[in-house]
Every structure is written in structure tokens, then in C-alpha cells.
Amino acid sequence: MNRKEDIILKAARLFRKKGFSSSSMRDIAGSVGIEAPSLYNHIKSKHEILEIILLEIAEDFTNGMNSICESDKKASQLLKEIIDLHITLTIKKTDQIGLLTHEWINLTGAAREKFLKLRNDYELNFKKVIEKGMMEGEFKKLHIDLTLFSTLSTLRWLYAWYKSNQDMDIDRLRSDMYTLLVDGLTQGLD
Amino acid sequence: MNRKEDIILKAARLFRKKGFSSSSMRDIAGSVGIEAPSLYNHIKSKHEILEIILLEIAEDFTNGMNSICESDKKASQLLKEIIDLHITLTIKKTDQIGLLTHEWINLTGAAREKFLKLRNDYELNFKKVIEKGMMEGEFKKLHIDLTLFSTLSTLRWLYAWYKSNQDMDIDRLRSDMYTLLVDGLTQGLD
DNA sequence: GTCTATATATTGATAGAC
DNA sequence: GTCTATCAATATATAGAC
Known part of the structure; x- marks a missing residue:
């Protein structure tokens, strides 16, 4: 599993638990184990996820x-x-x-x-x-x-x-x- | 119906349509017909609603x-x-x-x-x-x-x-x- | 009770060094 | 590809005039 797939998976779990709007890019990055700006090397925006x-x-x-x-x-x-x-x-x-x-x-x-x-x-x-x-x-x-x-x-x-x-x-x-x-x-x- | 009841009702409709986190206090105030800070004369916080x-x-x-x-x-x-x-x-x-x-x-x-x-x-x-x-x-x-x-x-x-x-x-x-x-x-x- | 002005925090996203 | 630093926008909420 590459990093992009991991981001998508971790985000799905987070969105289900707290809701899309209540989950921040910092939350997603945290559960992946990187910093928020690094997410943008793999995805275009929060909405794209x-x-x-x-x-x-x-x-x-x-x-x-x-x-x-x-x-x-x-x-x-x-x-x-x-x-x-x-x-x-x-x-x-x-x-x-x-x-x-x-x-x-x-x-x-x-x-x-x-x-x-x-x-x-x-x-x-x-x-x-x-x-x-x-x-x-x-x-x-x-x-x-x-x-x-x-x-x-x-x-x-x-x-x-x-x-x-x-x-x-x-x-x-x-x-x-x-x-x-x-x-x-x-x-x-x- | 007093103003507080109206706020609760309009907020409920808004929360259902856009979700709690995506509805702002400005949105709620707007659908009631007042400015956002005026809400706080009737309710303590967004969460309280x-x-x-x-x-x-x-x-x-x-x-x-x-x-x-x-x-x-x-x-x-x-x-x-x-x-x-x-x-x-x-x-x-x-x-x-x-x-x-x-x-x-x-x-x-x-x-x-x-x-x-x-x-x-x-x-x-x-x-x-x-x-x-x-x-x-x-x-x-x-x-x-x-x-x-x-x-x-x-x-x-x-x-x-x-x-x-x-x-x-x-x-x-x-x-x-x-x-x-x-x-x-x-x-x-x- | 409502307003304008504003404080403070957090958001999504970008710039640029490494 | 990841980081630190930071921007611009928006969030909730408060202060104080009327």
C-alpha cells in the first residue's frame, strides 16, 4: 500500500468517527504519521479525499x-x-x-x-x-x-x-x- | 413562538441540510433574520443548540x-x-x-x-x-x-x-x- | 435585545529549504 | 517527499454602544 492509499484509508476512518467537517487536515496527517502540508504531495485537497x-x-x-x-x-x-x-x-x-x-x-x-x-x-x-x-x-x-x-x-x-x-x-x-x-x-x- | 424557540427550529433545519459542523453561527443567525452575536442573548453556545x-x-x-x-x-x-x-x-x-x-x-x-x-x-x-x-x-x-x-x-x-x-x-x-x-x-x- | 467592532483560535492551503 | 513557517479566510464568541 502506497502513501496515497494510506491517506485515503486513514481519512475514511476519521471521517466516519468524527465527520468530514470536524476532521482537519492536521488530524488526517497525524493519523498517517506525517505533517499536514505533506498531504498535498499526494492529494489535491481535503474535498478530493x-x-x-x-x-x-x-x-x-x-x-x-x-x-x-x-x-x-x-x-x-x-x-x-x-x-x-x-x-x-x-x-x-x-x-x-x-x-x-x-x-x-x-x-x-x-x-x-x-x-x-x-x-x-x-x-x-x-x-x-x-x-x-x-x-x-x-x-x-x-x-x-x-x-x-x-x-x-x-x-x-x-x-x-x-x-x-x-x-x-x-x-x-x-x-x-x-x-x-x-x-x-x-x-x-x- | 419566542426567539429562542425560533433559533432552535431554524438551526435544526440547517443542521439537517448541511450538517452541524458545516453550519456556522452566521448561517443560523441569517435564517432567523438577525446578526450572529445576537444569538448569544438567547443561547450559550453553538453546542448548546x-x-x-x-x-x-x-x-x-x-x-x-x-x-x-x-x-x-x-x-x-x-x-x-x-x-x-x-x-x-x-x-x-x-x-x-x-x-x-x-x-x-x-x-x-x-x-x-x-x-x-x-x-x-x-x-x-x-x-x-x-x-x-x-x-x-x-x-x-x-x-x-x-x-x-x-x-x-x-x-x-x-x-x-x-x-x-x-x-x-x-x-x-x-x-x-x-x-x-x-x-x-x-x-x-x- | 440588537447591533458594530473585534479578539482569538483554527481552518485549508502554499512557499520554499532540505 | 517531507519539513517549518506562514498566509488568508473563517470560525465561535465577547465587549460595549445604543
């Missing part, structure tokens, strides 16, 4: 979602694969995901637009899966946006839960998430 | 939860009443609730401790309801903390959804939330 972190993880989600949507499996299976995607990325990039939900408000200009477009595309694809399940009679017919929002909330907050439960068996986690997020939609249908 | 907002809404939740837990209804009914509590407070105090999940990281000292104790007590009471449901055979036996976390995630993010869907019929909202959060736990039991 946030942009790199958020766009990378947003693209991870978009790429994963696109792979899933290529197939024509039934909706409950697609939903399970989306859950798997969130679990996998949560484990691999816990700090970065912790910034996804809130720190994007600190993005400006083109980076902000790009991030919001990636997020919106992701949500649209997710929505299509839920609509498909409801249309084909596999899911209960609920308010689509509310169902999307409810499912996404749990998946997005998985990182917070995972932080303090890193010892949990991943297969058990996956299985329980299926029950919580899929069975509620599929079981008890008339 | 955040403390007032967060402790008030945290106590709203604690009081509501305590009322619910006094009765000895079955767990699914208690869970529905907790959902009602979240819906009611979300509608009444959308901005303040938007700060609950993240901006508490800006609290320090005694206020931070008090807030975290209120939040922890709330979660413990919530957990007891879920445990009760699982013990009495009404809920599926899943990982208790994961179930708590999943349910709370949806309830905590309701405010974000509500912001852009204020026209939705509240009875429909309530009914769909029951289906999403309660039926998944109760239906399909062997």
Missing part, C-alpha cells in the same frame, strides 16, 4: 448491481443477491460505507452530481427488482417506494451493526437477513 | 417507549405501538429526528453521555419486546440484535422518506410498515 472515497464505493455498488440485473432470475433471488452484495461490501469496506449515507452532503460540483447519479441509478435498479416481484405475484403488493426505502435502510445500516459484531458467523448473518428482508415480502400471501 | 435539540427528541422517544412498555400486551402489539411512536414523532419533528442518527457525534461531555444513555435505554426496551416475541413463540427465532438493528434502521430512516413523500396517506403508511416490520417476524412460522 472525500470524492475519491465516495465515488469508489458508489461505483462498487453500481457495478455489483449491474451484474445482478443482467440475469433474469426471479425477484426473490435477485433480492438475495443484492443482500449478498451489501454484506460483502460492508465487510470489505466498513468505514467507506459509513460515509455513504451522510457525508455526501459535503460533496460539491461535478463530484456531487456524479455521486447522486450513481446513487439514483442504483436505487432505480433496486426498485425494478421490487416491482418485478410485486407484478409477478411473488411479493406482497405494498407501497413500492416505502418497501425500497425500508429494505435499503437496513442494508445501509448494516455497517454500523457489523462494526460491533464482527465475530458473527457470516452465513448466519446472510440467512437472517434473507428472513428479515425477503420473507416479510413473500410469506403470508393470500 | 445541538444539545437542546438532541436531548429533547431523545426524551420524546424515551417517554413514548416507557408508556408502551408499561402494558402487558403481546409483543406484536407492542411492536406496532413502537412503530406508531416513530411515525408520530417523524411527522411532528422531521428535522430533529434527522439529526438523531449522525449529529450526536458532535456532542461532548455530559450531554453526550446523557444522550447515549437515553439511546441505549431505548434500545434495551426495544430489545426486550423482540425477545418477548421470540420467547413466547410469536416471532421467529432470529439473531436478536440483528432483528433489533434491522427494525430500528427502517424506523430511523423513515424521516428521510417522509420528507419527500409528505402526501402519503398516514393510515396506509402505518399499515405498510406493520406488514414490512411485523409480518416478516410473525408469518411463515412452522
